[in-house]
Amino acid sequence: MIRHLAWALALGLFATTNLSAQTIRFDTNVGTFDMRLNPTGNPFLQGNVDNILAYVNAGRYDTTVINRAATNFVLQMGGFQANTLSLPESFNEFPSVPTFDPVIVDEDGDGQVDFDLGGLSNTRGTVSLALSGNPTNPNSGTSSFFINLNDTNDFLDDSGFVPFAEIVNMETVNLIMALPQQNLDPSGGNLGAINIPVLQDNHLVIIERAFVVPTPEAIIASSSPAANSSAASSSSGGPAASTATDLAVPEPNTLLLAAGAMMMLALRNRKRTA
Numbered sequence: 403m404i405r406h407l408a409w410a411l412a413l414g415l416f417a418t419t420n421l422s423a424q425t426i427r428f429d430t431n432v433g434t435f436d437m438r439l440n441p442t443g444n445p446f447l448q449g450n451v452d453n454i455l456a457y458v459n460a461g462r463y464d465t466t467v468i469n470r471a472a473t474n475f476v477l478q479m480g481g482f483q484a485n486t487l488s489l490p491e492s493f494n495e496f497p498s499v500p501t502f503d504p505v506i507v508d509e510d511g512d513g514q515v516d517f518d519l520g521g522l523s524n525t526r527g528t529v530s531l532a533l534s535g536n537p538t539n540p541n542s543g544t545s546s547f548f549i550n551l552n553d554t555n556d557f558l559d560d561s562g563f564v565p566f567a568e569i570v571n572m573e574t575v576n577l578i579m580a581l582p583q584q585n586l587d588p589s590g591g592n593l594g595a596i597n598i599p600v601l602q603d604n605h606l607v608i609i610e611r612a613f614v615v616p617t618p619e620a621i622i623a624s625s626s627p628a629a630n631s632s633a634a635s636s637s638s639g640g641p642a643a644s645t646a647t648d649l650a651v652p653e654p655n656t657l658l659l660a661a662g663a664m665m666m667l668a669l670r671n672r673k674r675t676a
Contacts, residue, residue, distance in 0.1 A: 467609075
């Protein structure tokens with residue numbers, strides 16, 4: 403039994419260390435999908451990671467419209483607020499999401515991303531920021547992002563679109579793509595307005611809430627006596643308790659590591675005395 407427990411803990415530790423990438427959960431009125439940030443651990447993607455976390459932690463993706471469902475191409479969102487669930491008569495009725503400074507990926511201004519993408523490409527399930535300009539400006543990405551729906555989108559790699567995340571499960575994305583669509587720009591000049599997915603009665607598909615998924619370490623810490631003590635001191639005028647932003651950077655699961663080491667030591671001692 404001890405041997406089985408030791409192996410279970412070792413496997414659990416392996417799984418935990420491979421889930422170190424931060425994950426954002428998007429709750430929509432169609433379903434939920436998770437976005438794993440920087441799955442390859444590329445340090446050059448930190449600017450993109452910090453950017454999307456800033457919008458999530460500021461609540462700026464909450465109640466925003468999923469506005470572009472281009473078949474076999476992209477599902478785009480994050481750029482416009484939804485003041486109502488009903489499809490408006492004009493795309494101009496969608497207020498823009500207030501943006502932070504754009505992400506700089508082209509420091510020398512030559513129109514090319516300055517760093518290697520580190521194994522990620524604009525293929526199915528990966529996520530990049532939407533860009534503006536003709537040709538596209540690599541330094542124009544802010545809140546709006548898209549999910550790639552096709553492996554042939556890798557041509558976007560050379561146009562300044564930096565994939566910085568991946569969708570863990572595409573089930574909800576597939577459901578959204580299967581919905582009927584409405585066109586609020588018959589001229590076709592605004593690509594973000596011609597493939598708007600809608601539900602019954604022309605209700606919009608919206609992001610209801612976006613948040614960082616708590617890590618196992620954060621859950622353990624929040625239930626520890628030290629955490630409870632900090633919360634108590636905060637309520638009595640002491641130092642402020644930790645906020646959700648503290649969950650952004652997961653650390654190795656030291657509790658699981660210690661337990662695994664103890665079980666392996668017990669197994670070794672048992673063999674020696676046998």
